[in-house]
Amino acid sequence: xxxxGTGVLLKLGGELVESATGRRDxxxxxxxxxxxxxxxxVHGGGREVDAEMAAKxxxxxxxxxxxxxxxxxLEVVVGVLAGRVxxxxxxxxxxxxxxxxxxxxxDAGVSSMRRADPYTAADGxxxxxxxxxxxxxxxxxxxxxxxxxxxxxxxxASIGCDTDGQLLNVNxxxxxxxxxxxxxxxxLIIAGGTPGVLDEHGxxxxxxxxxxxxxxxxxxRASAGMVAKLIACREARRGGVASVRIVGGKxxxxxxxxxxxxxxx
Ligand SMILES: Nc1ncnc2c1ncn2[C@@H]1O[C@H](COP(=O)(O)OP(=O)(O)OP(=O)(O)O)[C@@H](O)[C@H]1O
Ligand SMILES: [Mg+2]
Numbered sequence: 179x180x181x182x183g184t185g186v187l188l189k190l191g192g193e194l195v196e197s198a199t200g201r202r203d204x205x206x207x208x209x210x211x212x213x214x215x216x217x218x219x220v221h222g223g224g225r226e227v228d229a230e231m232a233a234k235x236x237x238x239x240x241x242x243x244x245x246x247x248x249x250x251x252l253e254v255v256v257g258v259l260a261g262r263v264x265x266x267x268x269x270x271x272x273x274x275x276x277x278x279x280x281x282x283x284x285d286a287g288v289s290s291m292r293r294a295d296p297y298t299a300a301d302g303x304x305x306x307x308x309x310x311x312x313x314x315x316x317x318x319x320x321x322x323x324x325x326x327x328x329x330x331x332x333x334x335a336s337i338g339c340d341t342d343g344q345l346l347n348v349n350x351x352x353x354x355x356x357x358x359x360x361x362x363x364x365x366l367i368i369a370g371g372t373p374g375v376l377d378e379h380g381x382x383x384x385x386x387x388x389x390x391x392x393x394x395x396x397x398x399r400a401s402a403g404m405v406a407k408l409i410a411c412r413e414a415r416r417g418g419v420a421s422v423r424i425v426g427g428k429x430x431x432x433x434x435x436x437x438x439x440x441x442x443x
Pocket of ligand 2: 224351
């Protein structure tokens with residue numbers, strides 16, 4: 179991201195990096211993207227967090243894909259995302275010769291955050307999200323631009339902290355959209371377990387305009403994690419990211435060749 183409008187922000191859904199094979203494929207896809215310029219990776223890990231919470235007997239609560247995060251949940255989220263998921267992905271990247279650096283958004287102002295305001299859900303209800311972060315700031319994150327300029331690939335777990343040092347859980351799509359704007363990347367690629375945004379028949383919608391995006395959320399064709407994803411894509415487009423795509427990443431070693439949905443005109 180040496181110049182405005184270059185580089186790729188790749189967001190990986192946790193589902194894609196759960197298995198060793200999945201991580202190998204994704205690392206190959208990262209290598210391919212890296213060949214064309216700077217690359218920054220943000221990852222989630224929702225399903226591994228769910229499994230760990232279930233094992234500990236902590237109930238899961240979420241609204242529009244945003245996890246309601248109490249203290250017990252936060253402990254699990256930090257441990258799983260910043261620990262296991264991040265480190266394993268960095269290790270898989272190394273096999274492909276990628277100089278990956280594992281970080282969270284709490285590192286050196288990658289993303290300053292404050293606690294999110296109560297959330298108004300798609301169904302109109304208002305919900306206190308707990309220890310959930312709202313990324314802030316507009317300036318390019320110096321740590322990321324320096325790492326990219328030096329040939330490293332930052333791999334960021336979706337954890338941040340506020341100015342009091344309180345750790346916060348942030349939806350990985352929300353963080354990815356925000357960083358894509360601040361880094362002025364040319365492309366935001368959100369890779370997940372479904373081949374893009376699906377319609378009511380389960381078919382991939384090739385292109386979603388901003389009008390259709392609002393409709394999908396309002397009429398429930400997009401729900402759960404897809405709501406947070408679409409809102410993040412809308413913010414990235416409004417923030418000047420020229421190309422925003424939601425693509426299927428399962429088994430893909432070339433994400434540009436994956437079926438998916440283009441967001442915006
Ligand atoms: N219209 C839709 N098209 C595709 N997926 C949808 C749609 N509506 C709801 N979904 C759900 O959204 C999920 C994707 O969001 P989810 O948060 O679960 O995964 P992710 O964001 O890729 O991973 P992570 O949260 O680990 O980063 C899909 O697996 C699907 O269950
Ligand atoms: Mg998600």
